[in-house]
Amino acid sequence: MSVIKFLDLGSQPIANGFLNKENFDKEFFFNLSVGLDDETGLVTQMEYVSPDIMFNDSYAYRGSLSKTMRDHFAEAKKRISAYLPENPKVLEIGSNDGVFVKNWNPATTFAVEPCENFAKETISLGYDTYSSFWSVELAENIKNTNGLMDLIFAANCMCHIPDLDGTFKAVESLLSDEGLFVFEDPSLIEMLSRNSYDQIYDEHAHIFSVTAVNKILNRNGLKVVNVEPISVHGGSNRIWAMKMSSQSKFLFDLEHFLTFESLVGVDDLNILSSFAERVEGSKIALINLLQKLQDDGNKVISYGATSKSTTIFNYCGIDSSLIEYITDTTPEKQGLYSPGTHIPILKAPSQIEQDVDVAFLGAWNFEKEIRNKENLFVERGGKFITHVPEVTLR
Ligand code: TMP
Numbered sequence: 001m002s003v004i005k006f007l008d009l010g011s012q013p014i015a016n017g018f019l020n021k022e023n024f025d026k027e028f029f030f031n032l033s034v035g036l037d038d039e040t041g042l043v044t045q046m047e048y049v050s051p052d053i054m055f056n057d058s059y060a061y062r063g064s065l066s067k068t069m070r071d072h073f074a075e076a077k078k079r080i081s082a083y084l085p086e087n088p089k090v091l092e093i094g095s096n097d098g099v100f101v102k103n104w105n106p107a108t109t110f111a112v113e114p115c116e117n118f119a120k121e122t123i124s125l126g127y128d129t130y131s132s133f134w135s136v137e138l139a140e141n142i143k144n145t146n147g148l149m150d151l152i153f154a155a156n157c158m159c160h161i162p163d164l165d166g167t168f169k170a171v172e173s174l175l176s177d178e179g180l181f182v183f184e185d186p187s188l189i190e191m192l193s194r195n196s197y198d199q200i201y202d203e204h205a206h207i208f209s210v211t212a213v214n215k216i217l218n219r220n221g222l223k224v225v226n227v228e229p230i231s232v233h234g235g236s237n238r239i240w241a242m243k244m245s246s247q248s249k250f251l252f253d254l255e256h257f258l259t260f261e262s263l264v265g266v267d268d269l270n271i272l273s274s275f276a277e278r279v280e281g282s283k284i285a286l287i288n289l290l291q292k293l294q295d296d297g298n299k300v301i302s303y304g305a306t307s308k309s310t311t312i313f314n315y316c317g318i319d320s321s322l323i324e325y326i327t328d329t330t331p332e333k334q335g336l337y338s339p340g341t342h343i344p345i346l347k348a349p350s351q352i353e354q355d356v357d358v359a360f361l362g363a364w365n366f367e368k369e370i371r372n373k374e375n376l377f378v379e380r381g382g383k384f385i386t387h388v389p390e391v392t393l394r
Contacts, residue, residue, distance in 0.1 A: 003035035005046055006269060007197070007276040009315045013339035014053060015201035015307035016060050020336055027340065028053060032311070034200055034207075041267030042212035043188055048162040049202040051114070051133060055160075059115035060332040061307065063099035063155075068369050070099060072232050073155070077103035080151060080182055083248075088150035091142065091174070093134045094157030098122040110146060112138065134161065139170035148176040156233060159185040162205045164213075168220035178248055181222060181241040188266050190235025194389045196364075197279040197315075198308035199234060209266035210237060211258055217241050226252040234308075234365040234388070283316045285391035290322040290360075293393075299356050302326040303370060303384070304363025305333045305345045312362075312387065314340040323360060327352070352377040358393065360385045 012032040019027065033046040063069050077100070081088075090104050095111035097118050106126035112134055113119040119131035128146075132138055134157075142149075152171050161167045171181050186199045188209040199207055206212075214224045225248065226240035242248060265271030293300050302309060305328040312318065319341040326338055327348040334347040352359060352374055359377070361367055364386045371378060383393050 001037060001039040003037050003044060003046060004269060005033050005035040006272040007034040007200070007279065009033065009197070009200060009279075009311060012202065012311060012314050014049070015203060015310040015339060016054065017310075017339040018060055018305060018333045018336040018345060019339065024337075024342060029340070030202070032200065032202070036267060036269055036272055037212070040212045040215045041209060042164075042206055042216070043209065043266075043272070044206045045200075045204075048205050051160075051162075054203055055114045055133075057116040058332075059117065060330060061096070062118075062330050062332065063096040064102075065329050066366060066369065068366055069232065072230075073100040074103055076100065076153075076155075076182075076184075076238075080153070080180065083180060084150050089147065089176075090151045090153065091149045093152065093154040093171075094160070095119075095122055095127075095129065098125055098127065100153060100155060101125075101127050110142060110149075112142075134167060134170060136166060136170040136173065139174040143174050148179065149174050150176050150179050152179065152181045154183040156185060156236075158183045159206045159208055160203050164206070164216045165220055168217055168222055172221040172243060175243060177243060178246055179242070182238060183241075184230060184232070184236045184238040186233050187229065187235050187237045189261065189264055190229075192264065192266070192271070192275050194235060195275070195278050195282055196234050196308075196388050197275075197282070198306075198311045198387075201307050201311045203307060208237065208239075209261050210239065210254075211261045211266055213239060214254070214258070218244075224254055225250040227254075227257055232365070282387050282391055286312070286316055286385075286387055287318070287322075289385065289391055289393065290318065293358055294322060298358050299324060300358045300360065300385075301352070301356050302343065302360040302362045303348075303352070304328055304361070304366070305330070305338060306362045308364075309360075309362030310339045313338060313343065317341070319343060326362065352382060356382065358383050358385060364388050 009032040011029045091110045093112045095113045111122045111127045111129040114133045119129045122129045188207045191199045222241045228238040230236050302323045305326045320343045325344045329348045
């Protein structure tokens, strides 16, 4: 197996590593490059950052702050429950602040979360929470204590784990015979079509195509039974898998889906290289636009201190000379500085401040929610910048 590099996003810090001034000179950087695994077709980073540098008790991303995500997981619960027995045993891998598990009965729901700050929160809500990284040993331990699971769920977590074989093996060992393994992660097709290269950052060890995931699941005793494209996180797939031996039938045509991905070219190095060229074009367009806005006397800020915007700001070299500050609703991020380019992060005011002319959408995946909330800004002629799928001021 070899991984062939097609994209280089340069030197990057920890995407969620919001920091204070005292730590500027101790910041960790790595080279963020992406390649294609010629055996499975997996799009994956050339050099993984060690998980404990990213996921620890100062992890700042909090899933339940956005109404979009709270609604999304309440809906996911309803949708998946229809395929489960009564009183199912449920386990979530990467439970964050409990935004998904909160929808389920604490007596039969278990959580795995390596970031202790968040594990404490689900424990206080009554959910048995294992504060460690997912592994074959942990799955064994959970099985011995609680038995097999009817549902193993993971949202924006599987793509974070470098060793997918070990991860899927552990899932297979803890799943009941007809149990469901449902996981959602950003979709490679969506990233290619939206030019959303900011999906790539330290935590996203891989960007999944169904083609690649299917191969890796298969060699670990699991099969894809359903795929649902979903809108969250800038376009994701919710992949449903079961044990190879499962008898359940789903009205889903996997071959058709795989043919579609093959036509798009998800594992075609030429297609991936032309994406890399579009990324370079996006960088030039964004810098030119920000420079012009500044020359014309506009005050530009950024909306949402996202991991995605860490990739953009560091790749494009955007610092506080072009974007004055970032606003964010997450208390853990406020008062700190953005990783790498050190733009100050302020508490999001109830409305964008009066003197702001333009806001870059760091959280472009919440554009609808943000436009609704910022109606006064929009009414007074304020504009947003998005780089998806092209750099645009609107
Ligand atoms: P995400 O794109 O990784 O989900 O992160 C979204 C970030 O944007 C998170 O830190 C919260 C922040 N945010 C705001 O500050 N205001 C908003 O209205 C929304 C929707 C998100």
